Amino acid sequence: MSTQTGIAMADEAAVASTLRSPHRVRDWVVTRVLPPVLMFVFLLGLLELISRMEILPAVVTPSPFTTLETMFDQARSAYMWENMWVTLQEGLAGFAIGAAIGFVLGVGIGVSTVVSRAVYPFVVLVQSMPRVALAPVFVALLGFGKSSKVLTAVAICFFPVLINTIVGLRHFDPDALLLMRSLRASRFQIFRKLLLPGAMPMVFGGLKMSMTFALLGAIVGELTAATEGIGSLIDIAAFQLRMDAVYGYIVWMSIVSLVIFGLMDWLDHRVVFWREDARKTRLTDQE
Amino acid sequence: MEGAGTAQQTVDAASGQYAAHAGVVEVRGLSKRFKKGDRDLVALSDVNLTIRDGEFISLVGPSGCGKSTLLRIIGGLTPATSGEVRVEGKVVDQTHPDVSLMFQAPTLFPWRTVLSNVLLPVEIQNKPNETEINRAKELIDLVGLKEFIDHHPRELSGGMQQRVALSRVLITDPRIMLLDEPFGALDEFTRENLNVELGSIVARSKRSVVLVTHSISEAVFLADRVVAMGTNPGRILGEVPIPFEQPRRPSLVRTTEFQELAFRVRRILGLE
Numbered sequence: 434m435s436t437q438t439g440i441a442m443a444d445e446a447a448v449a450s451t452l453r454s455p456h457r458v459r460d461w462v463v464t465r466v467l468p469p470v471l472m473f474v475f476l477l478g479l480l481e482l483i484s485r486m487e488i489l490p491a492v493v494t495p496s497p498f499t500t501l502e503t504m505f506d507q508a509r510s511a512y513m514w515e516n517m518w519v520t521l522q523e524g525l526a527g528f529a530i531g532a533a534i535g536f537v538l539g540v541g542i543g544v545s546t547v548v549s550r551a552v553y554p555f556v557v558l559v560q561s562m563p564r565v566a567l568a569p570v571f572v573a574l575l576g577f578g579k580s581s582k583v584l585t586a587v588a589i590c591f592f593p594v595l596i597n598t599i600v601g602l603r604h605f606d607p608d609a610l611l612l613m614r615s616l617r618a619s620r621f622q623i624f625r626k627l628l629l630p631g632a633m634p635m636v637f638g639g640l641k642m643s644m645t646f647a648l649l650g651a652i653v654g655e656l657t658a659a660t661e662g663i664g665s666l667i668d669i670a671a672f673q674l675r676m677d678a679v680y681g682y683i684v685w686m687s688i689v690s691l692v693i694f695g696l697m698d699w700l701d702h703r704v705v706f707w708r709e710d711a712r713k714t715r716l717t718d719q720e
Numbered sequence: 721m722e723g724a725g726t727a728q729q730t731v732d733a734a735s736g737q738y739a740a741h742a743g744v745v746e747v748r749g750l751s752k753r754f755k756k757g758d759r760d761l762v763a764l765s766d767v768n769l770t771i772r773d774g775e776f777i778s779l780v781g782p783s784g785c786g787k788s789t790l791l792r793i794i795g796g797l798t799p800a801t802s803g804e805v806r807v808e809g810k811v812v813d814q815t816h817p818d819v820s821l822m823f824q825a826p827t828l829f830p831w832r833t834v835l836s837n838v839l840l841p842v843e844i845q846n847k848p849n850e851t852e853i854n855r856a857k858e859l860i861d862l863v864g865l866k867e868f869i870d871h872h873p874r875e876l877s878g879g880m881q882q883r884v885a886l887s888r889v890l891i892t893d894p895r896i897m898l899l900d901e902p903f904g905a906l907d908e909f910t911r912e913n914l915n916v917e918l919g920s921i922v923a924r925s926k927r928s929v930v931l932v933t934h935s936i937s938e939a940v941f942l943a944d945r946v947v948a949m950g951t952n953p954g955r956i957l958g959e960v961p962i963p964f965e966q967p968r969r970p971s972l973v974r975t976t977e978f979q980e981l982a983f984r985v986r987r988i989l990g991l992e
Contacts, residue, residue, distance in 0.1 A: 608827045615795055615821045616844045617814075626840070630831045707830035707874060 495677040504681040513666065513682065517689060520651050520663040523579050527586020528647035532640055535591035539598025543632070544624060556595065564588045565650070568657040582654030582662065589653075590646035597639030601632030634708045637701040644697055648690055743770035744896060744928050745794060750803035752789055752954075762953035763789045767803070769947065769956065771896075776922060776929045776966070778939030778946045780985065786954025787932045791898050794930065795821050807896065820894035824901040826881035828873040828888075834860060835869045838887045852891075859887040862921065879910035886918070890925075897922070899931045903938075912970065915942060920967035936989075940982045941973060948988040958988040 480497040483489060507513045538556070541548040568585045575581040605628055613623045655664025663686050670678035702708075752764040764786040771777055779787040792798040794805055796815040805812040807819060820841075828837045838856045842848045848856070860869050863883035865876075873881055882903060889897055902918075903911040919942050922929055933939050939946045943962050950957045962981055964972060972978050986992045 606825075606827060608823050608825050609829070611797060612821070612823070612827050613844075615797055615815050615819075616841045617817070618844045622844055626843070627829070630829070633831075707872060 492674050493676050495680070500677045500680045500684075503677040504684060507678070507681045507685060513663075513685065516661055516666050517663050517686065519579065519661045520582075520648070520655065520686070521689070521693075523582040523651035523654070523662065524586055524644075524648040526579075527583045527650055528590055528644050530583070531587040531590035531647060532594045532643050534587070535594030535639065535643065536598050536636065538591075539595045539636075540602065540629075542595075543599045543602030544628070556592075560592050565653045568650075568654050571654065572658045577658050577660055582651045582659065582664075585654035585657075586647040586650030589650040590643040593642035593646065594636065594639040597635040597642075598632060601635030602628050604635070605631050634705045637697075637705050641694065641697045641701065644693060645690065648686075648693075652686070744773045744775075744808055745769070745771035745930070746806040747790075747794065748804050748806075750790070750793065750805060751801050752786065752793065752798070753801045764793075764800075765953035765955045767954075767956055771928050771930060773895075774926045774928055776931070776942060776944045778931045778933055778943035779949055780933055780936055780939040780946055781949030781957075781989065782951055783934070784954070785949040785951045787949050788900050789954065790949075791821075791900050791930060791932050795819055795898050797821075816896075817892070818895040820889045820892055820897050822885055822889045822897065822899045822902045824904045826873070826878070826885040828881055828884055830873050833870050833872055834865060834876070834884050837873070837884055838891055841888060841892045856887070856891055859890050860884070862890075863887050863917070877910075879906050879914065882906060882914065886914075886921075890921070895927060897927055897929045899929060901932055901934065904934065911938075916968075916970055918942065923967040936982050936985050937973060940978060940985060941968060946981075946985050948985055950989070957990075960984050960988065 477497050480494070484491075484494045484496045488494075538552060542553055542556070543549075565585070567588055568581075571581040571584045571588070575584060609627055609631075610623065613627055618626070651662065652664040652667075655662035656668055659665040659668075663682055667679050667682050670676075670682065747767055747769040750764055750767040751762070754761040754763055767786075767790060769777075769790075779790065781787050789798060793800050794807070794812065796812045796819070799813075807816050810816075829840070832840070835853075835856055838860060839848050839853065842852045842856070857869065860866060863886055865880060865883055865887075868876060868880065873884070876884070882905075886902070889899075899918075903914050906914065915938060929942075931939070931942055936946075940960075940962055944966070945959055945961050947959045948957045949955065960981055964977075983992065
């Protein structure tokens with residue numbers, strides 16, 4: 434039997450290798466790299482055109498090349514990086530706290546009907562609130578320092594983890610539950626060995642979303658009232674009508690966010706390697 | 721279990737253990753009703769069945785005849801409405817350590833390797849020791865997946881996944897195996913191969929097996945006794961003993977004796 438299986442696997446390997454084109458790198462450049470690069474060049478040209486034709490007030494449409502120049506200056510100064518670091522600290526602290534709250538509450542609601550009935554209505558209530566509007570309240574409560582920004586980040590980033598944890602825990606294979614029951618697994622074992630790992634793909638999806646929200650929360654907090662952080666730099670630059678600087682800060686912040694998001698994505702693929710979409714890459718279902 | 725004779729002797733030897741009961745599984749006057757809206761659905765009506773020690777039974781019948789429900793009641797996963805089931809003389813009111821179930825879907829945990837999936841039943845009871853880990857490795861070898869021991873389910877084909885599930889059923893060394901259409905989702909070729917393997921594994925280990933299947937030829941090929949079931953209400957229509965020696969060879973299917981027995985099952989099911 435094992436020899437048959439061996440042959441089947443060899444076939445699969447052969448199919449896989451023929452699927453790999455000899456011009457793999459070239460194909461990759463043409464199909465993956467070129468389209469977004471062309472789009473980028475096109476958008477840059479469009480912005481330049483809008484700027485030159487003065488369709489919009491000149492103050493909000495600096496030439497994209499002016500902005501790029503400003504961005505280089507910004508990148509060379511420690512000033513921006515120091516402030517960006519402040520924002521990252523606030524965002525990451527908010528993320529850690531918010532994600533922990535979201536996960537714990539999610540597990541509580543996901544596994545216990547009583548907790549679910551007690552807590553869930555309030556969670557929905559909080560979710561439906563425009564929570565960014567709480568930023569001034571947090572500033573009044575905690576002052577102009579970092580803690581009010583952390584709290585703003587917490588307030589808007591806990592929800593994706595919470596809701597995804599609940600959904601993840603409730604979405605399980607009924608046969609797997611039957612199997613666990615037939616093996617006389619305890620409630621805790623069912624949670625620990627089936628429900629929790631099964632929820633991880635959803636939890637990680639929530640974590641990725643939360644990370645973005647947390648940085649957003651930190652910046653909103655800074656825009657409200659702050660003496661440091663990228664949000665306060667944007668606030669100052671906007672006050673001086675230096676829109677090229679505002680755009681520059683926004684783009685730099687986006688790039689840093691993107692890197693963090695990429696790290697989360699990498700972690701996601703490492704931890705949740707069995708994610709559903711990975712299964713679609715299987716070549717054949719025959720033996 | 722070289723045939724009915726040996727099975728009978730095993731019963732005699734075992735009868736000292738649970739004197740009043742002849743079989744390792746006894747189903748008496750079993751009924752199961754479901755509430756579906758306002759209607760009362762009779763899934764099983766007055767089912768009586770004795771499974772002798774080391775006997776391989778196939779439950780065959782159309783969808784809705786309650787064969788899977790019967791299997792789940794024997795396995796202690798679903799309560800009966802009336803009547804009783806005894807496993808080794810004890811009334812079944814929950815799942816039993818000597819009973820092991822296998823479903824149509826492999827139901828492997830995708831985050832676990834093949835080895836760790838097979839060890840799951842052990843892990844529920846205690847932390848697996850050296851002996852148990854070695855036993856798991858032997859079982860994986862037995863189903864021909866030695867090279868895949870550290871692979872994850874998504875790297876395996878459907879048939880290979882079901883082999884892992886079979887190893888997982890065997891790890892607890894169950895006296896009674898309840899198989900709910902275990903190869904029903906697989907293609908014809910894989911299914912036949914696995915049936916032959918299952919037959920030889922079970923014959924060697926002298927376990928009692930209840931196999932639920934739609935396929936008459938699968939039922940006849942594997943079982944010492946085929947129990948035919950009908951619908952509305954779900955009930956046992958009759959049974960056909962299959963006297964061929966175990967384990968069986970694939971060529972058996974082409975013999976006239978086999979065809980004759982399959983024909984008798986079809987007649988009981990009202991297909992001829």
